[in-house]
Amino acid sequence: MCSVSRERAEGGRVIVEVDDKVAKVRNIKVDSSWDSREKTVSFSFDYCYWSVDPEDPKYASQEMVFQDLGTSVLSGAFRGYNICLFAYGQTGSGKTYTMMGTPASIGLTPRICEVVFLFLHLHLFKNFLEIYNERVRDLLKQSDRKKPYTLRVREHPETGPYVQGLTQHLVTDYKQVVKLLEEGIAKRITAATHIHNASSRSHAIFTIHYTQAILENNLPSEIASKINLVDLAGSERADPSYCKDRITEGANINKSLVTLGIVISTLAQNSQMFSSCQSISSIPSEGESGGVDGPPSGGSGGRRPAYIPYRDSILTWLLKDSLGGNSKTIMIATISPASSSYNETMSTLRYAANAKNIINKPRVNEDANVKLIRELREEIDRLKAMLMSFELVCSNISLLELLLVM
Ligand SMILES: Nc1ncnc2c1ncn2[C@@H]1O[C@H](COP(=O)(O)OP(=O)(O)OP(=O)(O)O)[C@@H](O)[C@H]1O
Ligand SMILES: [Mg+2]
The missing domain is CATH 3.40.850.10 (Kinesin motor domain)
Structure with missing residues (x-):
């Protein structure tokens, strides 16, 4: 999320651009073709917001x-x-x-x-x-x-x-x-x-x-x-x-x-x-x-x-x-679009990009007794299904034995 207040007053250059789910940060120090560093670094997230100017259609x-x-x-x-x-x-x-x-x-x-x-x-x-x-x-x-x-x-x-x-x-x-x-x-x-x-x-x-x-x-x-x-x-x-x-x-x-x-x-x-x-x-x-x-x-x-x-x-x-x-x-990373905040902005976005890789294990916090009953019912259903297939196999074997005897 990109916002501005103080920066506008300071008249700093805007170095951040938001394009759908991608935030692009420009390094204004990289301006020569022989510099091997990336001029623009992109970070993609689930959502990116631009809230710099309320008059902007993207606001x-x-x-x-x-x-x-x-x-x-x-x-x-x-x-x-x-x-x-x-x-x-x-x-x-x-x-x-x-x-x-x-x-x-x-x-x-x-x-x-x-x-x-x-x-x-x-x-x-x-x-x-x-x-x-x-x-x-x-x-x-x-x-x-x-x-x-x-x-x-x-x-x-x-x-x-x-x-x-x-x-x-x-x-x-x-x-x-x-x-x-x-x-x-x-x-x-x-x-x-x-x-x-x-x-x-x-x-x-x-x-x-x-x-x-x-x-x-x-x-x-x-x-x-x-x-x-x-x-x-x-x-x-x-x-x-x-x-x-x-x-x-x-x-x-x-x-x-x-x-x-x-x-x-x-x-x-x-x-x-x-x-x-x-x-x-x-x-x-x-x-x-x-x-x-x-x-x-x-x-x-x-x-x-x-x-x-x-x-x-x-x-x-x-x-x-x-x-x-x-x-x-959900992590919300807030950044300033001004060139004076380049280092902070890059560090915040790297922090957020790292956080995106975390895999949590959320589970529904249900009542322990109801959970136990549900699990026991599932177990009964599983055992019933096993028993049925076992009975089916047994009846097929007896049919086979009968045929062999005949
Ligand atoms: N998207 C925005 N639109 C309009 N004003 C904003 C926006 N974001 C921030 N501001 C204004 O900018 C100023 C600083 O914002 P805020 O207090 O939220 O910063 P902060 O990140 O909480 O700072 P700190 O870490 O120092 O507490 C406030 O006056 C706030 O109202
Ligand atoms: Mg605050």
Whole structure:
């Protein structure tokens, strides 16, 4: 997703072009025919948006982005999958604008919440946290500003990492969600940097937990899943003229983003290794492979998947499941089209291209008892079919014996 604001004011040259699902970046330093470097590098994605000038016929509005991405989040969620949508990109490139929006131009998070209520009329639990300087803070809990308390991250053996003591808010209509969202956004730490005067200095994770009652094979059942909507802090190089706090923040933001980058590229590497193993050996059955996090089964030829350092940052630890496990995950990469952002743009697009190679293992989070009954019924059907074919073979043998005797 390509947006502009500050760059227009600076009068920088536009070096990015969006052509359907391809983003092309021009390196203006390569201008001679003897230079062996590529002048234009193309990256293809599932969707590419151009939102530089609202007058441009190609301009992608918040509504268009919602139609593509928001609806795919919702359709996955309604089917019972865990979903994660996160925005990554250079500071000031439009992550908060895309995820949250402005009162005049509503972003993905409130739009997704609105539809969840419109169609499901559910009672939902929500929580909203930020990770600031590698510490988790509850954005929906009143705290003494002088002594902001931090929460601990723990790991449940089955459900994975979670934040201990994070407040869960039961909401029954869209208005309540908007109120909580506004409350959390107001509490979130922002500061003016040399690039962006309302820069998010923390990573924010807004989570919707919901359960749907369904009837499966005439059995009442429940599907419980969650939607994680993540607005990351922007990456930026530390400016020595900043005060100590800003430099510490920058270092911690970068720590999380660097770890996220390592996690993404290791997962991508493991996924590629896993898919090449699959093509030469038998395809493992559901649940056998353990996802990209686990060892690829079925004759990996001694190659072991690389260790994934989820716990090296709070962000990657909390998003562990979303990044390489039981979740359908969408990454939005936001970039600036200006020549002055060439290096950041290339790094963001490479990050996103790498993330595209990750193969997750999402599954419907159905009720364990109903799942067991369904599996037992399938087993009975399979055994019945075996018995029938066995009886058929036996009757054919007796017929053959009869013929031989005659
Ligand atoms: N597509 C867009 N159309 C119009 N305005 C935009 C668009 N994208 C971003 N902006 C505006 O540009 C400014 C910076 O955007 P935003 O706050 O979303 O950046 P960010 O990526 O979240 O930065 P940071 O990482 O520093 O938090 C904001 O004023 C925002 O409203
Ligand atoms: Mg932001």
